[in-house]
Amino acid sequence: MRVLSIGTFSGGVSNTCLHRTWALEKLGEVDRIDTTLKRCIFFYRIVNRLFVRYRLPISFHAQKLNDEIRKQVLIKKYDVVWIDKGIFIEAKTLRFMKQVQNKCLIIGYSPDNMAERHNQSQVFLKSFPYYDYYITTKSYTVETLRQMGCKNILFVNNAYEATFHHPYQLTEKERERLGGKVGFIGAWEEERCRSILYLAKHGIPVRVWGGGKWLQYKNLFPNLQIESHGLYSEDYNKALSAFDISLCFLRKMNYDLQTTRTMEIPACGSLLMAERTIEHEELFKDEEEAVFFSSDEELLELCRYYLSHEEERRRITEAGRKRCHISGYSNEDTIKRVFKKVLGTIK
Incomplete structure (x- = not known):
């Protein structure tokens, strides 16, 4: 199985997005694209404040990131594109993926409440209907997220990373x-x-x-x-x-x-x-x-x-x-259950 994992991988080994990618790497061949903003951070903060506090439909466009994604899906075929809280991933990028790889499943994931405006972006709201599946750890948001445009919403419990979260022998x-x-x-x-x-x-x-x-x-x-x-x-x-x-x-x-x-x-x-x-x-x-x-x-x-x-x-x-x-509360077991449910839909 070939997976393109898109998410924020900065912040050290405590990063749960990184943990989920470690789990993906145990299940298949994985390429990564990091969505961490390296430039225009101040401009993004202004746009985000206008979007959240004043509810203006204003967008921040991470053009370089979206170009990199489109370039990658032209280079290599994937079974799954896994997008971890893709607030910078544009609708036209997801549509492009489907045009060049129509059998590839686009799966979104977020540990946050994506039904709340402080976790969203205008770009995310426009792209949301183009996900094949969206995974949430918030059971009470399933119907709201479905009404936002993605019909296949999956609830999973939170998870720990077995290779990182374990008892330590301490001095x-x-x-x-x-x-x-x-x-x-x-x-x-x-x-x-x-x-x-x-x-x-x-x-x-x-x-x-x-x-x-x-x-x-x-x-x-x-x-x-x-x-x-x-x-x-x-x-x-x-x-x-x-x-x-x-x-x-x-x-x-x-x-x-x-x-x-x-x-x-x-x-x-x-x-x-x-x-x-x-x-x-x-x-x-x-x-x-x-x-x-x-x-x-x-x-x-x-x-x-x-x-x-x-x-x-x-x-x-x-x-x-x-x-x-x-009970299989690890990242690896959780993602295995997700893939068992959704990969059978690939024709």
Whole structure:
């Protein structure tokens, strides 16, 4: 199978778009085209603000990128063109692909809520109907995306990268440098900040890797440790392995019911303590493979309990890691299921 993978591959080995391409490379022969903007970034930001904030139908055209794609599909035949959040890929480029390779499937993927304007672009909206399939990790957007023009919308769960997200054997120095009792890795948001401050105020030691607005809360409580930056590369995975409990909050602006951390935390060998949702409870058995909470008060009670019951905590942590493997939550297993569904349509 020949695949052309188009996506943003910059940002180091923590990049989930890169992880999905690693999975594609295990399944076939893959060529890459990087959509990372190297020029005109300031102009794009202006266009994007006008599009998102003022809802103007204004487009940013990445001409060089689209020319490169058209040139590549003239050079080589593909079974699949995999486009990861193709907000710069134009409709005429997708039409051109179909003209020169009518048996090639164009599959789009995004881990973000593409029904929301802050994740879209005018170029994306015009090109969307020309995808053969579009894959979303947001179950509640399936019908909306279908109404936007692509008739074949597939929902998949979030995934972890098995070659990257796994338990690490850590030295005591690494545990001290990265870990702690309760940890969170991620950007500041009001709701998650409130929950973390509630824990710290009531005596739970919490370490936050995130920087940015989190720094406003540095030294607020003796047991709240705010770090000056986020974690990337292997340090992200090592920190998860080094936390007794890893907190998983959902982005409210995306209406998330699960997130990549839902899979990454247990895959790295940490206890997943996450907001209770229907999808979380379908993915992991509560208090057997993960622990879920619905309020700050319940979160505090659960943290106290599992910090003081190490054997039970370790049992749930290991069961969560096994569930990731058994249920096929990895990128490779997820993409295999997608291809099994869609490649049978190639005539």
